[in-house]
Amino acid sequence: MxxxxxxxxxxxxxxxxxxxxxxxxxxxxxxxxxxxxxxxxxxxxxxxxxxxxxxxxxxxxxxxxxxxxxxxxxxxxxxxxxxxxxxxxxxxxxxxxxxxxxxxxxxxxxxxxxxxxxxxxxxxxxxxxxxxxxxxxxxxxIGAFPEYFLGPVHEVLDPAAGTFSVWGDGTRPIDMTTxxxxxxxxxxxxxxxxxxxxxxxVVGQQLSMMELRDEVEAASGRQWELVRKGTLQDLRAEVVRRQFNASSLVEYVALQAQVAMFDGTGSLRDVRNADYPDVVPTSLAAYLAGRGAAHFTPPETPRRPGEWPTAV
The missing domain is CATH 3.40.50.720 (NAD(P)-binding Rossmann-like Domain)
Structure with missing residues (x-):
């Protein structure tokens, strides 16, 4: 043992x-x-x-x-x-x-x-x-946790406004694991x-931001307005702007992660899921149909700037 x-x-x-x-x-x-x-x-x-x-x-x-x-x-x-x-x-x-x-x-x-x-x-x-x-x-x-990536800190989903925000063209596969x-x-x-x-x-699923939006719409049963926030260069500039004005790294660190996810430099290499065949990852569709459905409802208590996020 x-x-x-x-x-x-x-x-x-x-x-x-x-x-x-x-x-x-x-x-x-x-x-x-x-x-x-x-x-x-x-x-x-x-x-x-x-x-x-x-x-x-x-x-x-x-x-x-x-x-x-x-x-x-x-x-x-x-x-x-x-x-x-x-x-x-x-x-x-x-x-x-x-x-x-x-x-x-x-x-x-x-x-x-x-x-x-x-x-x-x-x-x-x-x-x-x-x-x-x-x-x-x-x-x-493992890539990104969807429990955080689809929460307020990453600014992708806004359930109150019904929007899904993307930097860049949203077509590069990104890595997500619950x-x-x-x-x-x-x-x-x-x-x-x-x-x-x-x-x-190791990874749960690899899918692009546009594919993720499709999964969100299928699971939520509603359409989410696509908001294109700018190019990846615009994203890098936004990170720098926030760094100069932030009182806490929480205000910009999620966007820093997105830079590496969306430009491919943070992508997983030599994924070894096959070494552990008894671990069967949850699909994003299954996650969103279960506990992840909480992402579709505005939080009762809005997250304060600089507050560390909690997982859904």
Whole structure:
């Protein structure tokens, strides 16, 4: 039985990673704050370990004795993605952990340079920590989560106005994977030792923005006015404009991701779904017919500028 520690184990992604690891027979340690212990569902192979990445490597190491793989599903700024995960990595080194899956779960981080996406930059800075580490890095890339991409932060769907907005011509295929499918793939990858030291690209579905609009119209049963917001160069200019005026990176980071998605530099390469045939991804049509139908209704509480989004 493989022993896996999951950091961020009660989050929207981390909680589902825990579930899929348990379903695959792993012994799971959930690293959680004391206030979140009661969010875990009891299971004979699940143990709560109370701690936080801010505790430092010395304190974290005691949670990792006998652990073979660490999975990080934490989110935040540099204090979490760089500093916190670096402490977790140092603790893993001391405990003799074989592999770590950092909290990447994004578009192809290495298709474009620094300065395109601030969150990608943080992930790549942390990735450099593995260069001299005894712990092998396995990075999971999945494209975009539709739970966020179709929410207010990406400004694609506006259910109140009935509009669907596109930058560029909207014909390039983009990569999308639901949070649930990402968790299923991640559990399988965590238990696959052949992934040590490499990036693994998996995807739920690849479709263009125009095809996505067709799926939205079919699922919602209504027409959505197509709004062409400008060229990709216009999108890049809008990102720069917002950066100068923003009080929080949340006000522009979603558009930064769209730049790399729409110009193809963030597209997934060498997609390895076939390595995990028991993971059958959810189609966008099925997602939109289920939980994703919430995207078609205006939120009861509008998101405030600079507020981190929550998944549908």
């Amino acid at each position: 493989t022993t896996v520690l999951v950091a961020g184990a009660t989050g929207s992604l981390g909680g589902q990673i825990v579930k899929h690891l348990l379903d695959r027979g792993a012994d799971v340690r959930a690293l959680v704050r004391k206030s979140s212990v009661d969010k875990l569902t009891a299971h004979p192979n699940l143990t709560a370990h109370v701690g936080d990445l801010t505790d430092g490597a010395d304190a974290l190491a005691r949670h990792l004795d006998g652990v073979e793989v660490v999975v990080s599903a934490v989110q935040g700024g540099p204090e979490v993605i760089i500093d916190g995960q670096r402490e977790l990595l140092r603790a893993a080194e001391r405990a003799g952990v074989h592999r770590m899956i950092p909290s990447d779960f994004s578009i192809n981080l290495y298709g474009y340079g620094y300065g395109v996406n601030v969150l990608s930059d943080l992930r790549r800075v942390f990735a450099d920590s593995f260069a001299t580490s005894t712990v092998a890095r396995t990075s999971v890339a 949070i649930a499918d990402t968790a299923a793939f991640t559990a399988a990858i965590a238990l696959d030792p052949s992934t040590a030291g490499r990036d693994v690209h």
